[in-house]
Amino acid sequence: MKNKYIFGGFIIVIFLSLMVYLFTQSNIQYQDDFSQVMNTTKTVKATGSWVKEKSYDLNRKNKTFTFFMVDDNGNEMKVIYNGTIPNNFESAASVVVTGKYVNGYFHAKDILTKCPSKYEDEQVKTSTM
Amino acid sequence: MIGTIFLVIALAFSIMALVMYYLSFRGYKNTLNYARISYHGMVMLIIAASTMLWYTLLTHQYQFKYVFSYSNNSLDTGFLLASFWGGQEGSFMLWLLLTSIIGIILQSYTSKRKDLEPQVMIVFTLTTAFLLVMVSPWFKNPFEYIWATPMFLDLKSINTLYLELPFLQSFFFTDNNSGAGFIQMNAELHGLLAGSGISVNQFIVDGRGLNPQLLNFWMQIHPPILFTGFAMSTVPFAFALSALIKNNYKDWVKQAFPWLLAGMGILGLGVMLGGYWAYEMLGWGGYWAWDPVENSSLIPWIIGVAAIHTMLVQRKTQSKGGIGKFAKTNLILCILTYILVLYSSFLTRSGVLGDASVHSFVDPGNIVYFFLLLFMGTFLIMGFGAIAYRWKSLIDDTRIEEGLLSRELALFTAAVVLIASAVIILVGTSAPIFGQSVDTFFYDEMHIPLAIIIGLLNGLSLLIKWKNTKGEDLLKKSLPFLGVTFVITFLIVIFGGIDRIIIVLLTLSTVFVLVVNSEVAFKIVKGNKKMLGAYVAHIGIALFILGVIGSSVYSQQVDVNLVKNETKTAFGYEMTFTGWTPIDNNTKYSFNIDIKKGNSEYLVKPVMYVSDFNNSLMRIPAILNLLTQDLYISPNGYDEGKKSTSNSGETISLQKGSSTNFDGSTITFEKFNLGEGTMTAMQEGIDFQMGAILVIKKDGEVEKTELLRKQINGNIEFTSYSSKEFDLRIDLVNLSASNIEISISKISEVKADQHSEAQEILYVSASIKPFISFVWIGVAVMVFGFFIALARRLPESMSKSK
CATH class of the missing domain: 1.20.120 (Four Helix Bundle (Hemerythrin (Met), subunit A))
Structure with missing residues (x-):
């Protein structure tokens, strides 16, 4: 009877430590401050908004998509993504890019765009009559 | 009202x-x-x-x-x-x-x-x-x-008859960025409209519509099925709590069992249809991305399936009198299944995953957040409070100790492994609440060993008997099965070119499940078909895992630029883009690609269109479904091939006042230049031209130039600018109300690779997904297994207790 619990506990400890190990290995933190993003070599999920005033660039030859993102404090960075413009990108109010900042660019391996209708209202509220 | x-x-x-x-x-x-x-x-x-x-x-x-x-x-x-x-x-x-x-x-x-x-x-x-x-x-x-809460309505939703109403003018708003007009709908406007005898339904003539990503056949089917699964998981929860209220733990297992089987069968089907929807619609090529919303509907399913395994043991051991083994486990698992359904709706509807998921609804308001928390908290405390209160009466009264090699223990271990899988997904999915998140390899790496254990366990558990089995008996019995398994695995490994040891092990354990279950099922088919349920379900799971191995580990992708009427080859398929056709009343475009392999010819049509809903380009992939693999073609973009475009292939979009850098020069789009009379000319459809003023700066030198969009006899022409001094050539590609598109290149390079011929190019990503059909077939077979089991367990639960 006792052995059963010791064995079970042993298995659980192994399982949990394996999980914690892999969790720390695959952990990606959200970061909404781009000055922090630029200072780390780790993969992060940078959240901010797409700078519509600046150009975006779709390079067919190298198959890259480049655009600028800005955080709440006004820090800007250039994002390069190996691929094409994601669905919904043009209307995106908020963008989450996963990747790392190397050599002056944020190299994104994933782009998530959020374009909820609620944001539309907020955007309009700032405008004049 | x-x-x-x-x-x-x-x-x-x-x-x-x-x-x-x-x-x-x-x-x-x-x-x-x-x-x-x-x-x-x-x-x-x-x-x-x-x-x-x-x-x-x-x-x-x-x-x-x-x-x-x-x-x-x-x-x-x-x-x-x-x-x-x-x-x-x-x-x-x-x-x-x-x-x-x-x-x-x-x-x-x-x-x-x-x-x-x-x-x-x-x-x-x-x-x-x-x-x-x-x-x-x-x-x-x-x-x-x-009008209950102020809301901005797009002008196109408003009946044009009423736009001139004097009182309406103070409700107009313009968005500075896009120049789009809105009307603010609120209680005041509603009052004014009502005062003029206009009903809101006359005033608003069109709605916003569904998000284009939801405009898919499965939108009509997937949510009702998923929610039926969610709704049915309420029943075992209610039975478990009633058992705790009554302090009688014998009958509820039998009564709740068919509900759990049906609920989990339906929920499993719902989860899979969601995956198929993503595969067919979203164009990222996969059916499962470990997206928090997908995960949160999978977690209750896994726990429910774990409960099915241990409840089977309790039913079996009840024949000895007493409440049977794992009474506590079963109560906890059935309660947890429903709590996790609530947790799932909390994650997806409270906005906590705002940044983490494609699916999640945004901004539900704080009050909903707290109410969902209260909803979940109430049932959590009720469920676990009751178990704590009854803990002493839940002591296992079955005095039979099973050996290590008993089916009871094997089933229990299966439940433990399933719970481990649920814990992994729960931890990863909940991480965003704490500002963390995990890469998907966290789920993948953790699940491969679990899948291997599940496979071996399932195969073995069918070879061992209830209560106890002797080691030698097991060995003797399993030798032929192991032999067949090794041969089949060997063939798969050789022909499939599997080179990772962990995948070889996974294939081995999956084939083992397939072989053992098929043998048992084959024997049963001649007898009582109602006993087939579990075996069919496990065959389904094995096929599913083989499909997952094939389609994810051995998937390959390549980007192809399909020049019109030129044949390109990828993965042995000859692809020719033959042009596009407008579909759905000219709102969408399907791009026709002829595909040839050997003697077979196919036509696939990926679709692209700009959605009115969000003014975004939507891309819908085309899937060529072949028996052993899918050819998946995702459109990335389309180039009409205008004559003036240089071949550098780099197109940049600039808004008024914005600038871009190229090879040391800064190019700023200063303003539009609309000559006098341009507006009237545009409206009358006669020839006109519009200009875009660009300022180019390089090494302290500044130059100003104007690029023109000319309309002559209905044909549109764009001008270009070139400067030897700056080694720069700028072609105007497009000019619209809000921005211009230009193509920039170096003169020295342009000359070398400029062709005068116009080329229409369709950019696609092509990938092959070997044996992906096994994923769908596997889940379908598994769900079928659930329903065979239901056919057996339903009559059992109907018999009245004495």
């Missing part, structure tokens, strides 16, 4: 039913009938309110905020019916509707079993009461009027 009244009265009825069931439980004799009438009244009102919602959607009653936000005139009947669950309010309604209807079946079932009805129905009615509060006017009411 009537809909809201229905829902409020339904809430009153559900509270009434709750009180009456409680009184019946306390022994009052004449209250049971009132409880039943109240419950049925509640269901009728919920059905009436749902019918109202469907009716308002079908008749385009845009005075309701929900109808305006999730439907429009262009949706056909099928999608109008499906827009019922297009938003949060409606998806709560759907959940409520299905739960309350299932409650009727449950009420009829329990009413035939002595005092079971009040105990089960108290718990069940409480869950409907919570959902009714959710859709009540204080929270997420689908019948809220559009």
Whole structure:
């Protein structure tokens, strides 16, 4: 009877430590401050908004998509993504890019765009009559 | 308004039913009938309110905020019916509707079993009461009027007849960025409109419509199936709590078992259809991305399936008298399944995953967040509080110790492994609440060993008997199976070119499951077919895992630029882009690609279009379904090939006032230059030109130039700029009201590779997914297995307890 619990506990400890190990290995933190993003070599999920005033660039030859993102404090960075413009990108109010900042660019391996209708209202509220 | 009244009265009825069931439980004799009438009244009102919602959607009653936000005139009947669950309010309604209807079946079932009805129905009615509060006017009411909270309406939704109304002018708003006009709808405007005798429904002529990503056939099917699964998982929860109330743990297992089987079968089907939808629609090539919303519906399923395994043991060991083994485990798992369904809706609807998921609804308001927390918290405390309270009476009274090699222990271990899988997914999915997140390899790496263990365990458990098996017997019995397994695995490894040891092991254990279950199933087919359930389900799981191995580990992708009428080859397929055809009343374009392999020829048509809903380019992949693999073609873009475009292939979009850098020069788009009379010329359709003024700076030198868009006899021409000094050539590619598109290149390079011929190019990503059909077939077979088991367990549960 006792052995059963010791064995079970042993298995659980192994399982949990394996999980914690892999969790720390695959952990990606959200970061909404781009000055922090630029200072780390780790993969992060940078959240901010797409700078519509600046150009975006779709390079067919190298198959890259480049655009600028800005955080709440006004820090800007250039994002390069190996691929094409994601669905919904043009209307995106908020963008989450996963990747790392190397050599002056944020190299994104994933782009998530959020374009909820609620944001539309907020955007309009700032405008004049 | 009537809909809201229905829902409020339904809430009153559900509270009434709750009180009456409680009184019946306390022994009052004449209250049971009132409880039943109240419950049925509640269901009728919920059905009436749902019918109202469907009716308002079908008749385009845009005075309701929900109808305006999730439907429009262009949706056909099928999608109008499906827009019922297009938003949060409606998806709560759907959940409520299905739960309350299932409650009727449950009420009829329990009413035939002595005092079971009040105990089960108290718990069940409480869950409907919570959902009714959710859709009540204080929270997420689908019948809220559009003017209840101020809302901006696009001008195209407004009846043009009324745009000139004098009082309307102070409700106009313009968005500075896009220049689009809006009207602010609020109570004041509603009052003014009503004063002029204009109904809101006359004033608003079109709705916003469904998000284009939801405009898919599966939108009509996947949500109702998923929510039926969610609704059905309420039943085992109610049975578990009734057992705890009654302090009798014998009968509930038998009674709840068919509900759990059916619920998990349906939920499993729903989860898979969601995956198929993503595969067919989203164009990222996969069916599963470990997205938090996908995960959160998978977690309750895994726990429910774990419960099926241990409940089987309790049923089996009950024949010895007593409550049977794993009584506590089963109560905990059945309670947890429902709590996790609630947790799933908390994750996806409270906005906590705002940044983490494609699916999640944004900004539900704080009050909904707290209410969902309260909803979940109440049932969590009820469930685990009751177990803690009854802990002492739950001591295992079965005095039979099983050996290490018993089917009981194997089934228990299976449940443990499933729980481990659920814990992994739960940890990863909940991480965003704490500002963390995990890469998907966290899930993948953790699950490969678990899948191997599950496979070996399942194969072995069928070779060992209940209670105990001798080691030598097992060895003797399993040798032929192991032999066949090794041969098949060897063939797969050689022909499939599998080179990772962990994948070889996974293949081995999966083939083992397939071989053992097939043998057992083959034997049974001649006998009692009702016993087939478990084996069919496990064959399904094995096929599914093989499909996962093939389609994810051995998937390959390549980007192809398809020049019109030029044949390119990828993965042995010859692809030729032959041109595009407008479809769906010229709103979408399908790009025709001829595909040839050997003697077979196919035509696939990926689709691209700009959606009115969000002004974004939407891309829908095309899938060529072949027996052993899918060829998956995702469109990335299309180039019409205008003559003036240089071949550098780099196109940049600039808005007024913005700039871009190229090879040390800064190019700024200063302003548009519209000559006098341009506007009138445009409207009259005669020749005109528009200019874009660019400022180029390099090494301190500044130059200003104007690029023109000319319309001559209906043909559009663009001019270009070149400077030897700057080594720069700028071609104007497009000019629209808000921005220009230019192509920039170095003169020195342009000359070398400029062809004068116009080329139409379709850019696609092509990938092959070996054996992906096994994923769908596997899940379908598994679900079929659930229903065979249901056919066996349902009659068992119908027999009345003594």
